[in-house]
Amino acid sequence: MADQQARPGEDKRPSEIPVIRWEEPPEGPVLILLDQTRLPSEEVELVCTDASALVEAIRSLAVRGAPVLGIAGAYGVALAAARGFDVDEAAEALESARPTAVNLSVGVRRALAAYRDALAATGDPTAAATAALASAQALHREDAEASARMAAHGLALLDELMPGGGHRVLTHCNTGALVSGGEGTAFAVALAAHRVGRLRRLWVDETRPLLQGARLTAWEAARSGMAYTLLTDSAAGSLFAAGEVDAVLVGADRIAADGSVANKVGSYPLAVLARYHHVPFIVVAPVTTIDPDTPDGASIEVEQRPGFEVTEILTPQASAVGGGGGVPLAPLGTQAYNPAFDVTPPELVTAIVTEEGTVSPVTPEALAALCARSRATPTA
Numbered sequence: 485m486a487d488q489q490a491r492p493g494e495d496k497r498p499s500e501i502p503v504i505r506w507e508e509p510p511e512g513p514v515l516i517l518l519d520q521t522r523l524p525s526e527e528v529e530l531v532c533t534d535a536s537a538l539v540e541a542i543r544s545l546a547v548r549g550a551p552v553l554g555i556a557g558a559y560g561v562a563l564a565a566a567r568g569f570d571v572d573e574a575a576e577a578l579e580s581a582r583p584t585a586v587n588l589s590v591g592v593r594r595a596l597a598a599y600r601d602a603l604a605a606t607g608d609p610t611a612a613a614t615a616a617l618a619s620a621q622a623l624h625r626e627d628a629e630a631s632a633r634m635a636a637h638g639l640a641l642l643d644e645l646m647p648g649g650g651h652r653v654l655t656h657c658n659t660g661a662l663v664s665g666g667e668g669t670a671f672a673v674a675l676a677a678h679r680v681g682r683l684r685r686l687w688v689d690e691t692r693p694l695l696q697g698a699r700l701t702a703w704e705a706a707r708s709g710m711a712y713t714l715l716t717d718s719a720a721g722s723l724f725a726a727g728e729v730d731a732v733l734v735g736a737d738r739i740a741a742d743g744s745v746a747n748k749v750g751s752y753p754l755a756v757l758a759r760y761h762h763v764p765f766i767v768v769a770p771v772t773t774i775d776p777d778t779p780d781g782a783s784i785e786v787e788q789r790p791g792f793e794v795t796e797i798l799t800p801q802a803s804a805v806g807g808g809g810g811v812p813l814a815p816l817g818t819q820a821y822n823p824a825f826d827v828t829p830p831e832l833v834t835a836i837v838t839e840e841g842t843v844s845p846v847t848p849e850a851l852a853a854l855c856a857r858s859r860a861t862p863t864a
């Protein structure tokens with residue numbers, strides 16, 4: 485079950501946006517999410533008391549973006565365990581809530597493994613629930629740390645590629661604090677450049693159809709005080725042609741073993757434009773987004789979203805899952821093609837920036853070496 489409660493909208497640094505948190509009131513543990521479908525007009529929290537409410541929140545994009553989906557999935561397992569639900573069933577429902585972002589299943593599986601190990605060791609479901617929660621909290625902390633390290637590596641790369649500073653960066657979708665335990669992935673790099681006075685402008689693609697750029701990235705950019713300009717996705721071409729873009733920074737939902745990058749639909753056209761205009765196309769993602777079990781781009785499952793997201797303008801009150809209810813943009817009955825993501829082949833990616841360092845050029849061998857380095861670091 486999920487309840488909604490409004491919270492006052494005082495100004496905060498992006499890192500202080502309370503995207504997701506665990507609380508234990510007397511009625512029992514809850515997972516509290518900032519409902520991203522209501523931004524930027526309202527800051528409303530969604531209180532999940534069970535995993536099925538969280539599954540619904542994930543499908544409706546109340547919580548979204550690869551790293552935080554992993555964190556949410558892990559807390560979802562902990563919630564099911566703490567509330568005495570069937571943990572395996574909850575884990576399965578959570579893992580399959582959205583197919584493309586690999587972080588979701590990484591987070592769910594990690595908390596589930598912690599739960600099962602503790603149950604096997606102690607036979608005590610309460611101890612197992614505590615272990616699942618500790619695992620989710622560790623993932624949450626690690627993501628914040630990874631975010632800071634990605635920002636540092638990404639800023640170093642921007643400075644290396646453009647030693648003069650004054651970076652004009654184009655970004656797509658939303659990759660800031662709203663998707664992370666920290667300040668995000670691609671947006672965190674732009675924020676780091678802004679803080680040291682080297683970001684001249686952040687170009688923000690509106691990101692049709694659900695407007696994560698306009699609603700969320702512009703909201704985060706405004707809070708950070710950086711210079712930013714919103715554009716329609718289709719205006720990116722003329723912006724490149726005018727020589728106004730020095731680099732493209734995007735996140736990723738899944739990176740295949742060959743370096744193919746699944747990210748919000750519209751990323752691939754930006755990569756093609758960037759190549760044509762000799763502009764670096766940089767992907768920023770934690771190592772958990774690299775999926776060694778997915779060999780190539782063709783093997784990535786791309787989520788297909790309902791057509792009404794394209795044929796209607798959804799108001800915050802209209803359900804993004806249950807079927808329309810928004811303002812019609814197209815004649816009734818119009819069919820829509822609505823993949824949530826597209827896949828950029830590795831040859832169009834200048835670099836992949838992770839918390840473990842930067843891979844450039846992007847090759848299967850370099851990615852495998854990075855993953856091996858990361859696996860050598862123990863996790864909770």
Ligand SMILES: CSC[C@@H](O)[C@@H](O)C(=O)COP(=O)(O)O
Nearest residue numbers: 548549550657659669735736748
């Ligand atoms: C660091 S976030 C990377 C991606 O998850 C992000 O760019 C994206 O595509 C999110 O899509 P969404 O459908 O809003 O979950």
